[in-house]
Amino acid sequence: RKEVEQDPGPFNVPEGATVAFNCTYSNSASQSFFWYRQDCRKEPKLLMSVYSSGNEDGRFTAQLNRASQYISLLIRDSKLSDSATYLCVVLITGGGNKLTFGTGTQLKVEL
């Protein structure tokens, strides 16, 4: 079983749609949680951190449920520029601060 599991997609949505991505993680020692965005053939870039209280950054809302080991990302009013792969990431400390990535969910926003 992978440590971080995501639906690979692709999710094809029209511009303006709301789309939700989910992710589960298996290591209860995971300490911090993030969503990264990766454009084609580029490096991953931090989109936002994820907290149990939920957090919002403009059109993006992230939520963590520690009891269920579940992380979500909601994108409202999708733009063409949101097309990318979204990586669910957990940080485990001890033996190095190791980021563990999911396989990523591909989003394609269409006209």
Next chain:
Amino acid sequence: ETGVTQSPTHLIKTRGQQVTLRCSSQSGHNTVSWYQQALGQGPQFIFQYYREEENGRGNFPPRFSGLQFPNYSSELNVNALELDDSALYLCASSYGGGTGNTIYFGEGSWLTVV
């Protein structure tokens, strides 16, 4: 820009050869981590160097080795290249191991093994 630079950006090697990839960390950062990202997969942790010592290793064979220099730049060496080593190799720098929002990635080195 993250201030993390990697070289070379692209290279092609033959199976069985050896390769060295280089990373210059962001100024003030003393920790470098290396990740391998195969096509269609998320990045996988190879190892981390903190103050010139290996500080954690993922599930990679010993033919993957590394170094960190006094200026905190780093090298990733892969011996006896296999076709499955074809991937994007990412370097990430941070201070003291970092947290997810203080870890900065370079643009990566694309390795193709033929």
